[in-house]
Amino acid sequence: MTKFKRVLGTAAALALLAGAAQAVELRFECAQDGNECDTMNAIFQKFTAQHPDITVKMDLVPYKAILENLPVDLAGGAGPDLAKVTDLGGLHKYYLDLTPYVNKDEWEKSFGKTLDWYRAGPDDHGIYGIQTQLTITGGFINKTLFDQAKVAIPGPGATWDDWAKASVAVAKATGTKYPMAMDRTGHRFAGMAMPYGATYFDDKGNPELGDPGFVAAAKQFVAWNQDGTMDKNVWAAQGGATYADASKEFINGDLVFYYSGSWQVQKFASQIGDGFDWEVIPAPCGPAGAGHCSGMPGGSGVVGFKSTKHPKEVAQLLDFLAQQDNYATLEAKSLNIPAHAGVAAAGVKYEGASPAAAKALNAFAAQVPTLSPVAYAYQGYKNNRAMFNITVTRLTQAIVGELSLDAALARMKDDLAQALAAAK
Amino acid sequence: MLKLITPVMQVVEWPMRALQRVLGPRRLAWAFLAPNLVLFSLFAFLPVILNFVYSATGSDHILLRDRPYVGAQNFAELLNCQSYTDPNSCRIDVFWRAVWNTVTFVALQVTFMVVFSLLTALILNRKIRARGFFRAVFFFPVLLSPVVVALVWKWMLQDQGLLNATLQNLGFGTVNWLLSPGWAFGWSVFISVWAHMGFYTLILLAGLQAIPRDVYEAAAMDAAGPWRVFRRITLPLLMPTMVVVLVLALIKGVQTFDEVYAFTGGGPGSATTLVIQYIYQTGFAGTPRLFGLASAASILVALVLVGLTAVQLWLTRRNANG
Incomplete structure (x- = not known):
C-alpha cells in the first residue's frame, strides 16, 4: 500500500510539473x-x-x-x-x-x-x-465662456488666427486667465504647423524642420506665447522636451481654447461634468488653405x-x-x-x-477622413519623436528669449542632423 | 553566549586551517577580500570602464557590439566652442548652458549653505529653550525625499499656488515664479539649501561641541567679547569641520539633479538645467538616446569631482597635520 501511495504521489507531482512547464x-x-x-x-x-x-x-x-x-x-x-x-x-x-x-x-x-x-x-x-x-489632435473650446462673452464661435474653415482673435476677445470679456493653450509636444505643434503649410519632408522625402510653413507657424506660436495669447506656463515653464499640458486649466474654466486631442474627452466628460459646456471644434485652418486643415493622428x-x-x-x-x-x-x-x-x-x-x-x-x-497626407507621413516616420523633441526644446528657448527664433531654427536643423546620424 | 560560539568556531576552524595550508597566510587574506572585490569590480570598476568605452562609441544602440567606434568625437563635440563663456557659440549649447548654470548654482548654494548652516549651528549650540525641538525641525527636511521636497515647493510657487494666493489676499501683485528664469533659479538654490542645510548644521554642531569649554572660560576671564570669541576661538577651531562641510557641499552641489529636475524640469527654457540633468536627458530621456555624448559629459563632470575630492583630501590632511 505504501509503495502504491509513493508511486501515486510521484505521478501526481510529475503531472503537476508537466502542467507548469506548459503554462505560459x-x-x-x-x-x-x-x-x-x-x-x-x-x-x-x-x-x-x-x-x-x-x-x-x-x-x-x-x-x-x-x-x-x-x-x-x-x-x-x-x-x-x-x-x-x-x-x-x-x-x-x-x-x-x-x-x-x-x-x-x-x-x-x-x-x-x-x-x-x-x-x-x-x-x-x-x-x-x-x-x-x-487619436487625433484637435481643439476644445469652453462654449459657456463664448456664450457669456457674446462672441460668435468661428465656423467651419476658421483659421488659427480667427480662433486666436475670438479666444482673446472671450478671455477679455469674461476675465478668463488664458485665451489659448497647447500641449507641450511637437506632435501637437504639427497640428498648427500643417495649416500654415508645413511639409516636414523635402522633395526627396528627407525630414526637415525649417520649411516655410513650419517657420511661419513657429513665428506665430512664439509671438502668441510672448503676447499672452497662449498660456506661457505650458511651454515656457518647462525645460528640455518634458511633456506638459493644460487640461487642468481647461477643466477649471481658466482657459478658452485648448489644443490637445481626442484622448482628453473621457477626462473632460468626467471632471467637467455639468460645470460648463465644452465642445470639439473642426480642425483649424491656416494660410495654406482648405486642404491643410488637419490635426495629427x-x-x-x-x-x-x-x-x-x-x-x-x-x-x-x-x-x-x-x-x-x-x-x-x-x-x-x-x-x-x-x-x-x-x-x-x-x-x-x-x-x-x-x-x-x-x-x-x-x-x-468625423475628422479622420480629412487628415492630411503630411500628417500620416509624419506620424509614420520612425524618427518623428526626435523631431517632436527638437521642436519643443528649441521653440521653448525662443519663447523664453534664450535664442532668437532664427537661431532656434538653425539649431533645430543641426539637432536633427545629429539625431539622424545617431539613429542610423 | 561563548558556549554557543565555541562549537561554531570549531566547525569553521578545520576548513580555515586547510585553506591556510593550501594558500598560505598572505594569499588567505585575498581569499577573504575576494567577495568584496568581486562586488566592487562588478558595480564600481566595470561601470567606470564601460562609461569610457561608451564615450568612444556612437549611435543610439545600447549594446556595445552595435556601436561604432568614434574615438574622441563625443568629447570634441562637447568642447567645440568659439568661446566657452558664450553657450550660443558652442556646438552643443545646452551642455554649456548646463555647465554655467551648475557653476552659478554651486557657487550660490555652497555659500548660502555654509553661512546658514553655521549660523543655525551657532544658535542651536546655545542653551536656548526647546533646543532639541529646533534641532529636529532643522534636520527634518533632510529626511524628506528630494522629489517630495520639489513637489511641495512647486505646489506653493506655481502660478496659482499658495504663495501667489497669499500675496493676492494681502493685496500684493503676483509673480509667476517658475516662468521667470531668475526667480526659478533663485528658488532652486533656496530649496536646495533648505533641504540639505540640516545635514551640514549637524556636522558643524558636532564640531562646535568638540571645542573644549575651558578655552571659552579662559576667554570669558579675559573679558573677550562675543565677536572676538567667535573670530579668534570658534572659527579657527571649527575650521577643519568647515573644510569638510565646504567640500562635501561642493561635491553634492555639482551632483544636484533630482530636486531641481522635479521642481522646474530644467526650465524655463534651460535656465535651471544642471549638468547632471543634461547627462540624464541626453542618455536616457531624449530621442535618440545619445549614450556616447552622455558618457563623455559624465567623464568631464567626473574629472571635476575628482579634482574637488583631491582638494578635500589635501585640505583634510593639512588640517590633520596642523
Whole structure:
C-alpha cells in the first residue's frame, strides 16, 4: 500500500510539473490612459478562459516608463513580452513580426494605414502591432465662456488666427486667465504647423524642420506665447522636451481654447461634468488653405517584442484582441476612436459616455477622413519623436528669449542632423 | 553566549586551517577580500570602464557590439566652442548652458549653505529653550525625499499656488515664479539649501561641541567679547569641520539633479538645467538616446569631482597635520 501511495504521489507531482512547464505567462506593460488597460485586461481574461495554458500578467506603469525605461529595457534584452506603446515607429527594431502567425490579409483589411506606423519603411510589409487607440489632435473650446462673452464661435474653415482673435476677445470679456493653450509636444505643434503649410519632408522625402510653413507657424506660436495669447506656463515653464499640458486649466474654466486631442474627452466628460459646456471644434485652418486643415493622428498600440520566448502565444493574444467584437468592446469601453475599419463602419456605441463625450468623440471621428497626407507621413516616420523633441526644446528657448527664433531654427536643423546620424 | 560560539568556531576552524595550508597566510587574506572585490569590480570598476568605452562609441544602440567606434568625437563635440563663456557659440549649447548654470548654482548654494548652516549651528549650540525641538525641525527636511521636497515647493510657487494666493489676499501683485528664469533659479538654490542645510548644521554642531569649554572660560576671564570669541576661538577651531562641510557641499552641489529636475524640469527654457540633468536627458530621456555624448559629459563632470575630492583630501590632511 505504501509503495502504491509513493508511486501515486510521484505521478501526481510529475503531472503537476508537466502542467507548469506548459503554462505560459505573458508579461504585458501598460500605461493606464482612462480605463484602457483595465478594459484590455478584461479581454485578456476572456482569452485565458479560452486558452487556459496562457495567462497575461499586466504591469501597470507610468507613461514616462513607457517613454523612457521601456526602450532601455528592450535594448538590454530585458523587456516584457508585449506593451502598449506610443513611439510606434521608433521602437520598430524590437517588434515581433506577427505575419507567420496571423491572417495578414484580414489585418491589412482591418487596420490599413495604421499598420504602416509600426513598419520600418515603405519596403516593410510586416504586421507588428494593433492600433488600440487612434487619436487625433484637435481643439476644445469652453462654449459657456463664448456664450457669456457674446462672441460668435468661428465656423467651419476658421483659421488659427480667427480662433486666436475670438479666444482673446472671450478671455477679455469674461476675465478668463488664458485665451489659448497647447500641449507641450511637437506632435501637437504639427497640428498648427500643417495649416500654415508645413511639409516636414523635402522633395526627396528627407525630414526637415525649417520649411516655410513650419517657420511661419513657429513665428506665430512664439509671438502668441510672448503676447499672452497662449498660456506661457505650458511651454515656457518647462525645460528640455518634458511633456506638459493644460487640461487642468481647461477643466477649471481658466482657459478658452485648448489644443490637445481626442484622448482628453473621457477626462473632460468626467471632471467637467455639468460645470460648463465644452465642445470639439473642426480642425483649424491656416494660410495654406482648405486642404491643410488637419490635426495629427496618433495614439497607442499594442505590440509584441521579438525578445519574447513565446512568439506564437503573443501573436495569438494580439489576434484575439484584433477580432472585431473584442476590438469593438475595447473601443466602446475605453471611449476611443476605432482604427479597425470594420468597427468604424459599424459605429461604436460608447458605453457610459455622456452626451457631451459622445458628441466630442463623433466630432473627432468625423475628422479622420480629412487628415492630411503630411500628417500620416509624419506620424509614420520612425524618427518623428526626435523631431517632436527638437521642436519643443528649441521653440521653448525662443519663447523664453534664450535664442532668437532664427537661431532656434538653425539649431533645430543641426539637432536633427545629429539625431539622424545617431539613429542610423 | 561563548558556549554557543565555541562549537561554531570549531566547525569553521578545520576548513580555515586547510585553506591556510593550501594558500598560505598572505594569499588567505585575498581569499577573504575576494567577495568584496568581486562586488566592487562588478558595480564600481566595470561601470567606470564601460562609461569610457561608451564615450568612444556612437549611435543610439545600447549594446556595445552595435556601436561604432568614434574615438574622441563625443568629447570634441562637447568642447567645440568659439568661446566657452558664450553657450550660443558652442556646438552643443545646452551642455554649456548646463555647465554655467551648475557653476552659478554651486557657487550660490555652497555659500548660502555654509553661512546658514553655521549660523543655525551657532544658535542651536546655545542653551536656548526647546533646543532639541529646533534641532529636529532643522534636520527634518533632510529626511524628506528630494522629489517630495520639489513637489511641495512647486505646489506653493506655481502660478496659482499658495504663495501667489497669499500675496493676492494681502493685496500684493503676483509673480509667476517658475516662468521667470531668475526667480526659478533663485528658488532652486533656496530649496536646495533648505533641504540639505540640516545635514551640514549637524556636522558643524558636532564640531562646535568638540571645542573644549575651558578655552571659552579662559576667554570669558579675559573679558573677550562675543565677536572676538567667535573670530579668534570658534572659527579657527571649527575650521577643519568647515573644510569638510565646504567640500562635501561642493561635491553634492555639482551632483544636484533630482530636486531641481522635479521642481522646474530644467526650465524655463534651460535656465535651471544642471549638468547632471543634461547627462540624464541626453542618455536616457531624449530621442535618440545619445549614450556616447552622455558618457563623455559624465567623464568631464567626473574629472571635476575628482579634482574637488583631491582638494578635500589635501585640505583634510593639512588640517590633520596642523
